[in-house]
Amino acid sequence: MPFTIAEIAAALGIRAEGDTSLSVSAVAEPSQARAYDLALAMKPEFATQLADGRARAAMLWAGADWQALGLSAALLAPRPRYAMSGLSAMMDAGAGYGVGIHPTAVIDPTATLAEGVSVGPFAVIGADAVIGAGSVIGAQVFVGRGARIGQGALLHPGVRIGHDVTIGDRFIAHFGATVGADGFSFVTPEPSAAEKVRETLGDQAGATAQSYARIHSLGGVVIGDDVELGANSCIDRGTVRATQIGNGCKFDNLAQIGHNVVIGNDCLICAQVGIAGSSRIGNNVVLGGQTGVSDNLFIGDNVITGGATKVLSNVPAGRVMLGYPAMKMDTQLDLYRQLRRLPRLIADVAALKKSVSKPDSSD
Incomplete structure (x- = not known):
């Protein structure tokens, strides 16, 4: 690290546009991104938060209008979440475990x-x-x-x-x-x-x-x-x-x-x-x-x-x-919907019983 936008695109096999010589050294959520961060705005609803941060580059979805978002460069991925797998590997500095055999081992x-x-x-x-x-x-x-x-x-x-x-x-x-x-x-x-x-x-x-x-x-x-x-x-x-x-x-x-x-x-x-x-x-x-x-x-x-x-x-x-016990999900969800209707059904049955046991005196 840091990596240029071009280097990231080549490593991930995705498209890069704009100033691909721009360097980034970390990733961040759009609203919290600094100038040297790559913002992860992988959905349109996330991209609306770019204005709250200072990112100059972002990972976006394929076909996104990155220029309208005020960016200098963009990575455009057909499946951004999958691209994030490789990106996170590139950006992970690791836990910093020592090399060699520790003397206490x-x-x-x-x-x-x-x-x-x-x-x-x-x-x-x-x-x-x-x-x-x-x-x-x-x-x-x-x-x-x-x-x-x-x-x-x-x-x-x-x-x-x-x-x-x-x-x-x-x-x-x-x-x-x-x-x-x-x-x-x-x-x-x-x-x-x-x-x-x-x-x-x-x-x-x-x-x-x-x-x-x-x-x-x-x-x-x-x-x-x-x-x-x-x-x-x-x-x-x-x-x-x-x-x-x-x-x-x-x-x-x-x-x-x-x-x-x-x-x-x-x-x-x-x-x-x-x-x-x-x-x-x-x-x-x-x-x-x-x-x-x-x-x-x-x-x-x-x-x-x-x-x-x-x-x-x-x-x-x-x-x-x-569910418990397990059954097909659509069946379980249908049973749950019916269960939620039980209080109303019980009230309706009680009202019917009352009307049958105490008929209207006008009849």
């Missing part, structure tokens, strides 16, 4: 660190672990025995990677994320109250109080390439076989992925999603915030769930789901 002599790996203060890398080239291991990160992490990984401070976990290239894990904790697997000597309730849908007659025995998690976790894990999210290891995450999956903060779960490629798992053990998720699935998926279910490709959806049965490919 503890690295087992049998671990293998490829060329260009950085390890921050008080990080611990266990026996036989393998870290790919160019990876950054932040402060107080733990990487367990036999874990394998591909090239170009970025593990922010406080990340925990358990033993025998395998992760592909360009993995990003944010603060406090955990991969490879044991699954939540416990069993009682006799069928428990929870098991009886599940079978009978409510009746736990005959169940007795019992202590729980722990089932150890012998499987690992296998994660593909280009996966990003949000802060304080957890992916549990499998009981016998590995929990599996496909390429290109992105997890928001506080997501919980249970043991033996299999997730396909390019899925979006939003904040506070919980997927119970042994469920299978297809490709290109989007699970909205606070979606809950019960255990041993299958969700097909290209399914989308709205926020707070609770999935209690299998979902065919391509469905858009909402």
Whole structure:
């Protein structure tokens, strides 16, 4: 940084007009932009705020009349939000983690660190672990025995990677994320109250109080390439076989992925999603915030769930789901509209009952 408008346009593959030699060193919202900022006025309603700032250049939508907006230069993108992905990468100076191996890091002599790996203060890398080239291991990160992490990984401070976990290239894990904790697997000597309730849908007659025995998690976790894990999210290891995450999956903060779960490629798992053990998720699935998926279910490709959806049965490919229990979104919204009409309907029925029980005396 800084970059000229021409350099940005070439890097993003979009059109630049006006004084393309103009330099910018940061991005800003239109009303807050300074003279050396690139204003992000990606919709007409945002562009109206340019007059409140001092930007000379802006990213706009294709065909925008940038001159009428008082700008000296403009970047015109067919899909500005997509162009912002590349732009934000150019403008991101990073967290400033140090290069090389910090003297307080503890690295087992049998671990293998490829060329260009950085390890921050008080990080611990266990026996036989393998870290790919160019990876950054932040402060107080733990990487367990036999874990394998591909090239170009970025593990922010406080990340925990358990033993025998395998992760592909360009993995990003944010603060406090955990991969490879044991699954939540416990069993009682006799069928428990929870098991009886599940079978009978409510009746736990005959169940007795019992202590729980722990089932150890012998499987690992296998994660593909280009996966990003949000802060304080957890992916549990499998009981016998590995929990599996496909390429290109992105997890928001506080997501919980249970043991033996299999997730396909390019899925979006939003904040506070919980997927119970042994469920299978297809490709290109989007699970909205606070979606809950019960255990041993299958969700097909290209399914989308709205926020707070609770999935209690299998979902065919391509469905858009909402509600508790989950049903097709249009059906759920229709039921919600009818629910809102209930008070008026109840009042109408009460009035009808009153008129029938007390007929007009003039009759």
